Amino acid sequence: MNTATPPTKPATSLKAASHSAHEGKTAQSTEMKALFCPRYGSPDVLEVRHLPKQTPKAGQIQVRITASAVSQADTMMRAGTPFFARLMIGLTRPKHPVLGTGFAGVVEAIGEGCERFKVGDKIYGETALDFGANAEYLCLDESSLLSHQPEQLSDAQCAPLCDGALTAWNFLHRLGEIKAGDKVLINGASGSVGSAAVQIAKAAGAEVTALCSKPNHDWVAEIGADHLVDYRNSDITKSDQEYDIIFDCVGKLSFGRCKKILTPEGYYLSPVLTLQLLINMLATKCSKGKKALFSATGLLPVPQLQGYLEQLEILITNGQLTTAMDREFALEEGAEAHRYVESMRKKGSIVLRP
Numbered sequence: 466m467n468t469a470t471p472p473t474k475p476a477t478s479l480k481a482a483s484h485s486a487h488e489g490k491t492a493q494s495t496e497m498k499a500l501f502c503p504r505y506g507s508p509d510v511l512e513v514r515h516l517p518k519q520t521p522k523a524g525q526i527q528v529r530i531t532a533s534a535v536s537q538a539d540t541m542m543r544a545g546t547p548f549f550a551r552l553m554i555g556l557t558r559p560k561h562p563v564l565g566t567g568f569a570g571v572v573e574a575i576g577e578g579c580e581r582f583k584v585g586d587k588i589y590g591e592t593a594l595d596f597g598a599n600a601e602y603l604c605l606d607e608s609s610l611l612s613h614q615p616e617q618l619s620d621a622q623c624a625p626l627c628d629g630a631l632t633a634w635n636f637l638h639r640l641g642e643i644k645a646g647d648k649v650l651i652n653g654a655s656g657s658v659g660s661a662a663v664q665i666a667k668a669a670g671a672e673v674t675a676l677c678s679k680p681n682h683d684w685v686a687e688i689g690a691d692h693l694v695d696y697r698n699s700d701i702t703k704s705d706q707e708y709d710i711i712f713d714c715v716g717k718l719s720f721g722r723c724k725k726i727l728t729p730e731g732y733y734l735s736p737v738l739t740l741q742l743l744i745n746m747l748a749t750k751c752s753k754g755k756k757a758l759f760s761a762t763g764l765l766p767v768p769q770l771q772g773y774l775e776q777l778e779i780l781i782t783n784g785q786l787t788t789a790m791d792r793e794f795a796l797e798e799g800a801e802a803h804r805y806v807e808s809m810r811k812k813g814s815i816v817l818r819p
C-alpha cells in the first residue's frame with residue numbers, strides 16, 4: 466500500500482469556482498479555494514469556491530494545507546445524516562460549509578501569544594466540529610488537536626491519522642483494554658479505522674484475525690494480520706474460535722451475532738452507532754460478562770486525544786504503525802472523492818490535494 470494513484474479524469478459534476486467577483490481571476494493571496502457544501506445532499510451539492518483567507522487571531526495559527534482527508538464522517542456531514550447530528554452541525558444547512566476535519570500542512574503565520582508552533586513547522590491535526598480542512602488555508606486555535614508530522618510519514622499519510630488511527634486507539638486501548646495475548650477480530654480490516662486497528666492490535670501483542678474481502682488479504686497480512694477471513698464466503702459468527710475483542714469497524718456484524726464467539730468477559734466494540742448497539746450497551750453496562758461499547762472519538766476532550774496521538778506517534782517512530790493510503794484527489798474532485806468514500810470500497814484512507 467501507500468501508493469497514491471491520482472485519478473486521470475476530472476470530476477464533471479463539480480461546479481467550478483463561481484464567486485462572481487473573482488470570475489476570470491486566479492486566486493489572489495487574500496483568497497483561498499475551499500470545498501464548499503451550501504446545503505445537505507448528494508456529492509453533487511459540492512462546489513469549489515474562492516473564499517477570503519482568514520488571518521490568525523491571538524492564540525491562533527494559520528496553516529497552508531497540503532493534504533486533507535475525506536472520511537465517512539465528512540460524507541455524513543455533507544448528507545446531514547444521521548438527522549439528529551444536525552443539532553450540532555446545523556439544522557437546515559451546514560453551519561460550517563467548508564468540509565473536512567483531518568489535515569496536514571505547514572504553519573504559514575502565527576497569532577499573538579502562540580508558542581507551541583513556529584512558521585514553517587510541518588504539522589497535522591483535526592478541526593473536529595469546526596470543519597474547514599478541505600481548503601487551501603485554515604486558521605485554528607493553537608490549543609487544538611495538533612502535532613508535528615512524524616518524519617516516517619508523508620503529509621498525505623498524516624492527514625487521516627486523527628480519523629482512522631486515533632479512533633482505533635480509543636476503541637482498542639480505552640474501551641477494549643487490549644493486552645498482549647488477546648485474540649482480536651477486526652471487521653472491516655481494509656478500511657481506514659480497520660487497517661490502523663490491525664497494526665495497533667499487533668503492536669499491543671494481540672493475535673489478530675482480519676475480516677475483509679479476498680483482494681485485500683495480501684496487504685492486510687503485510688500490515689500484521691495473523692489470520693485472514695473473507696466475510697463474503699464465510700460466516701465468522703459460526704466459528705469455533707472465541708475472541709477477547711471483536712472490533713466491528715464497519716458495523717456490519719452485531720453484538721447479538723458476535724456474542725457466541727466472544728470470551729466470557731469479551732468486548733464487542735463498534736464505532737458505528739445504531740439504536741440496537743445503544744440498547745446492547747445499556748443492557749450490558751453493569752454486567753461482568755460480555756459487553757457492547759461505542760464511543761464518539763472526536764468528541765473526547767482535546768488533552769485526552771492529544772495523549773492518544775502521542776502514543777500513536779511512538780508506534781509510528783518504532784515502525785509499528787503507518788497509514789495505508791488509497792487514492793489522492795484534487796480539491797476540484799471533491800464530489801468524486803465523496804462518491805468513492807461512500808462506495809465503502811476504499812482501502813485505508815484518501816486525501817484531497819488543494
Ligand SMILES: NC(=O)c1ccc[n+]([C@@H]2O[C@H](COP(=O)([O-])OP(=O)(O)OC[C@H]3O[C@@H](n4cnc5c(N)ncnc54)[C@H](OP(=O)(O)O)[C@@H]3O)[C@@H](O)[C@H]2O)c1
Nearest residue numbers: 537632653655656657658677678717736760761762809811
Ligand atoms: N465513533 C467514532 O469515533 C468513529 C470515528 C471514525 C469513523 N467512524 C465510523 O467508522 C466506520 C468505518 O470508518 P472507516 O473510515 O474505517 O470506513 P472505510 O475506510 O470507508 O471502510 C471501507 C472498508 O469497508 C469494508 N467493508 C465494506 N463492506 C463490508 C462488509 N459488509 N463487511 C466487512 N467489511 C466491509 C471494505 O472492505 P472490503 O473492500 O475488503 O470488503 C472497505 O475496505 C464509519 O461508519 C465511520 O463513520 C466512527
